[in-house]
Amino acid sequence: MVKGAGGTTLLGSLAGCSALVPSNEGGSGGGESSNTVSGQDSIPSEPLTIAMVTFTSGAASVLGQPAANSAQMFADQLNEQGGVLGQREIEIEIVDEAGENTVRRFRELANDDNIDFIHGYISSANMLSVAPVAEDLNQLLMILDAGSSELFEEEVTDPEWVFRGTAHAANGALGAAQLVARDLPEASRIAGINPDYAWGRSSMELFQSALEQLAPDVEFVSIEWPELGATDYGPFISSMINSDPDFVYTSLWGGDLVTFFQQALDRNLFDGTDLGAVCGTNAMTAMGTDMPEGVYVTGRGPGMPGILPNNPLHTQFVDSYQDRYGNPPFGYTAFEAWQGLKLYVSAVERAYRILGRYPEDEELIPVLENSSVDGPQGWVALAGANGHQAIEAGVYAQTTSTGGEYLGFENQSWLPLEQVMPPEEITTREWISQFNSVR
């Protein structure tokens, strides 16, 4: 009954669990009788249901739909081989992240015994709301994409049930800071336009503090905070143009980014100004050849189609996605969905081999911690936050015309792990304060 002691429900301990079948009961973990069943018999016959919480409606669906697509593709490919452990099929249940009732919805999913695993959340605000609830309710949760570094540094500092299968804001923000400090030595007037909520604030703060350390000569001339979902960036763009920046940093994403790019092109923001868009690839599908060229973009690590041409997992993934959905997986959530699911499935399979039977949720935790997978995005390891946070190298590239329907990438600039992800035991902010100037 005490938090963390395996999450057995009262019902489980009071009623005597001989009647309970060892199927996965969300986070409640009852079913002691599963100890008596082992081997192949312990693998449940009903499908493994994974709830994928992502934006499937509204402007954010630009980033959310690729996740849903990729998850479905992953499930189909795995099921062709029989499913988990070659025997148990998986089912993806897509849940729309949009709306104001995130926490309530999460509770419903967590309390739903049919759902074995929750993978999701793009909005950092939502992530920060549900992560503590996941810990409280003993619900295994893999964060899909939401990037605010506060997750494990402030909100859930000693995680048990919550994992994040993708690098956090530091990857993009610090990557951009390194990029400007080293590769763009002439840039001294810096502007920023970011959505006014956890993600935007986190991203801009990291970028600004890092750049001020790495290149103390820079001056931040214009910092704009449009609200999330704003539709008119005109006034903000005008303000930035007036301040004559050399480089603009933005963590705008999804449909907002598309609108921003359109309006920025109209007002000629890009003339004489470089732009670094942490979520820049979000706009590439929607905008096609209208996408501005020369923008520095990243995929939260190497989650950009074509960035790893010599990695067969990468090229296979990109090609299958393109065949199936008609466009390359520019939305990096496609890569992240794959990664998170693969981490989970691998953990289940490894736990099975260790235990000799199908694992309970709490038994997956030690197996998931510090695990790693090789995937379309290269090697991803859960090496941060005591084994709960993925770490990835950073890469920036510039958008360029390819002569096709969509733009491509050139001028790749790789940033090793050590430059973009903080080491264990130190928060990103503290780490940044120790940076030395590189100019």
Next chain:
Amino acid sequence: MNGEYSPSEKEASVGDRLKSMLNWRVTGFTVFVMIAASIPYFQERFLTFLAAEILIFGIVALGYNVLLGYTGLLSFGHAAFFGGAGYTIGLLFEYTEIQSFMILIGAAILVVVLMSAIMGFISVRHTGVYYALLMLALAQVLYLVISKNYTLTNGTDGLRIAAPTIFGVDYVEQLGYNLYLEFILYFIVLATFIIVVVSLYRFMSSPFGLTLQTIRENPERAKAIGIPVKRYRWYASILSGVTVGIGGVMYALLIGRVTPGSTLNWTLSGEIAFMAILGGPTTFFGPVIGAGIFLLLRTYILSTAPDAWLLILGSSLYLMVVFFPSGVYGALRSLVSNIHKNGIKDAINPNSKSEPDAERANAQSVRGGDQD
């Protein structure tokens, strides 16, 4: 019964009917409370959570109806009280070391009293549309102040609400979070619900409540007989605001997080109005029924056909307002008393205003009718 009646006969029949109605009410409510109290023992976490929400929004809808059903004022700004109370607690958690439940709820009530006194004072000079718009504008000011000041209030991300200590005891430490939620917090919510229902009922059955209804039905006449109309409306605003605020406190504690979008949004005021209408604004307990139906419906639809929710919500509200303004509970009640009355229908002069009969009043004017 041939159309004549003597006063004593009439009084006896009214008195008897009142007495039986009162008993019926008390038993009904007791049954309701007993069912509510048994919910946690089913060990369905999800059910307990939903039941708690129903109790909370029951409180909120009751409070809202003090203004809508009893005083005749439609407010699109009550989210300010709901969220204002929640944010008071959130800000206290964020910036101070206060953890005691009693202090937190006390502070929230204080803030809401202040807010409703001020907002009420400004707005009760007007009625109808101007009142609704004024409350909307004032509530929107609060919404914007909270959502646009990220450094102070965490903007649209909202504030985390931890579990308070109840009389010094940290139940989460003792029992674990789940048991705290399902038993301790749930019963606190239930206790609050009972206190609110009983107190409000006494308030609204007292001369105060009857005065409000008089004001609603005919403000000119009320003024003519010496009732300070604006002052009573102001009192009603405060009572209404505080009740809604109490609901807001419970909600914040239950969900664990307050955001502008979920607690201060003006559309929330509309949803609360819907709950009151759905249940029956002409009755006392109707809004609680309305809250229950609303939440059950929403839970069901969001898990089966979530894309249809807005459409269903909107059309239900429209249909209720146009065709069933006395609400579900109100309609049921008139049906029941219709059956009761059929035998003695001839005995009652339908034009007499001294009969406190909600059903008959409903027949006259869709929104009129005495509360009980």
Next chain:
Amino acid sequence: MSNIETLLIDQGIRLLNSLYYSSIIFLVSVGLSFVYGYLNLLNLAHVSFLGLGIFLGAELIQQAVQLPSILSTVGPFIAILIGVPVLIVGIGTVFEFTIFKPLYGMEETFQLLATFGIVLMLEGVMNLIWGGELLSATAPSNILGTVGIGTSTFPVYVIFVIGVTSLVAIGLYYFFERTRLGRITIAMAENPEIVKTSGINVRRTHIFVLLLSALLAGLAGALWVPNASASVGISLDYIIISFAVIVIGGLGSLKGAIVGSLVVGVIRTWGLVFLPAFSLVLVFLLMATVVVVKPTGIYGGLES
């Protein structure tokens, strides 16, 4: 370039931004104002016409760009200025005879609630039809291109919108002040009995006002979409802003709607520069003040 020139250009661009915003909210609010002032219906669902204008506009523009040769350049503009208004008038007629009909003559507060139900309903329908996508219809903006102002450029399309709206405002003014039908409409609101006895078809005038209002809101949506992207939920934001405009300007007054939208546009645009956290707060404080001090608004004379 001298400092004065830079300053003028900066403020000039800000002014254009402000007028653009004012144009959109004017087109939305003026109809709301008319419907309340002349038809006695405070219609929260009025913004649904804005939403429909946005989505229908996006769809029509996307179709129009695929037309051959010169039609693909002119087509999108026809779609905005003619196509969408025609569709909206049709939809408005359907709504008038179905969902709006029971509301006339109802008590005010219940009208408000019922129209709140309608706006949610229509949001729901739009969500079901267009919810899962991001509709982009930037062709008209691309076609008109940009114009150089100082060292930066400015989209011509924004100026186009301001121009169209100004023409509409002038047209409305002329209509209500100079034409017979216009003056009748005003008279109808002030004194329905006299109008009835003089044999003028009140019912027809009533429908005319409603459709005109819907058309303007739909036009606002169609004009808006090339500059941004269409997604669900935008109309709800415009409800309260348009209320602020008509309360400030005066319910039922054309001049009020013009002045109200200009005032709100200015406060918002310059507010964003100087007090970004409070720009909209000022608008609603002003709205509240107007209700308290002079509820009929700056130009309102019509007390319902």
